[in-house]
Amino acid sequence: MIDDFKLLEDVERYINGQMTPDERVQFEGLRKSNPEIDQLVVEHTFFLHQMNRFDDMKKFKSGLNDIHIDLAEKGAIKSTRLKGRAKVIYLVNRYKRVAAIAASIAGVTALTISALVWSISPTTPRKEIAQLNRKFNELNQKNAMLGKQINEVKDQIGTAPAVTYKTGGTGFLIDAKGLLVTNAHVIANAKYIAVQNSDGKDLKVKIVYVDVDRDLAILKIEDSAYRAPKSIPYSIKRSNADLAEPVYTLGFPRNDIVYGEGYLSAKTGFNGDTLTCQIAIAANPGNSGGPILNHNGEVIGILSTKQTSAEGVVFATQSKFIYSALNQLQKDTAYQKVKMPSTSSIKNLDRMQQVKKISDYVYMVKVN
Structure with missing residues (x-):
């Protein structure tokens, strides 16, 4: 179990460029000799890339929504006055960025744990x-x-x-x-x-x-x-x-x-x-x-x-x-x-x- 955690840690250090030159040469040799480790590096890189894309998209959408709300509050653009239940929706939209970041962190944690379990457990x-x-x-x-x-x-x-x-x-x-x-x-x-x-x-x-x-x-x-x-x-x-x-x-x-x-x-x-x-x-x-x-x-x-x-x-x-x-x-x-x-x-x-x-x-x- 410890070795598997260490392997995943080494994979992330390799992807993030945190290895020393000697460590990198040794790890690349391991990739060449072990197709399973090579595939793990490829899949983990793709996983991290997808998560970054998801986070960037959430931030972009949240930023657009914040700009729209700010302009509406300043009267720079016309926006329908909110009443009753619509105010609740407004508040959700106003602060959903914080919730989105929290959800993203939770999602990354859950997916990382799932990926780790998948990589170290025998599967059918x-x-x-x-x-x-x-x-x-x-x-x-x-x-x-x-x-x-x-x-x-x-x-x-x-x-x-x-x-x-x-x-x-x-x-x-x-x-x-x-x-x-x-x-x-x-x-x-x-x-x-x-x-x-x-x-x-x-x-x-x-x-x-x-x-x-x-x-x-x-x-x-x-x-x-x-x-x-x-x-x-x-x-x-x-x-x-x-x-x-x-x-x-x-x-x-x-x-x-x-x-x-x-x-x-x-x-x-x-x-x-x-x-x-x-x-x-x-x-x-x-x-x-x-x-x-x-x-x-x-x-x-x-x-x-x-x-x-x-x-x-x-x-x-x-x-x-x-x-x-x-x-x-x-x-x-x-x-x-x-x-x-x-x-x-x-x-x-x-x-x-x-x-x-x-x-x-x-x-x-x-x-x-």
Whole structure:
């Protein structure tokens, strides 16, 4: 119990920048080696950010109300004279700022205790399958955006305000002209979407096709900064993978690309689902939409969900359904000439060389 309280205290000191340089380096190393602590930092940062936003909004509304009441009392604006019960409402409005602050403090206390109890107590999963999109650390993201805007201030003149992305996953190219595939749940309810390339640059994209049943979405990069490659090194496999076949994946459970390896453990997904296959591999929020590749450099699936009640049990949409999605997209004449890579140019390379070739074609998907 004491260790859990100490952990939460360390998380808050890390978020608030109160650690010494040595402590910060040690804690960041702990985040890299322990996904649960990394996720706790992300969620606690988001929690504190939401509470600050709530408090700012309450103060803003209360301030507007105080100004209105003050102007009405001075006769600067017309306001209906209050009688009877309306006077009670007036008094409530006049002093609700104090009550709001007290309520906010109580709310923060209650939510903090709830978050602490949640973080240190064993819980029963709410559902057996968990999607693997992730929440971004908004504080770090805003700091990065600020630095980027300062360094590129000339390029920012006349452009729209920077978007703060809240969730995300992974996507990968299926056509050199800028078509990517990811999971439908990664971009669900999105107002703004961007993809981040291997150089850390955000590129504008639009949604061109969604298949919710198969959890597939196709995006199109529409950004002048995009440089189309001559070809794509991997291929998309049309047939099912073999049981026990070694596989690997690349994705963005953190802000830089992460490699993972495993094997095909079942040809069907959860409860015999024929749209997906089961992979034994480590995966975390942010891996959704990442490619699952075999030793020949062929994409055999798209990482989608994991079983919450079993460690290392992950499900992937079978790659043959990417062809089905493209067939539907090609009903639009603008995409009739799209052709996915059918042969792998990295077939005879070792794993390390394959990953080097593939990394530039795997993108972080960022959603607001």
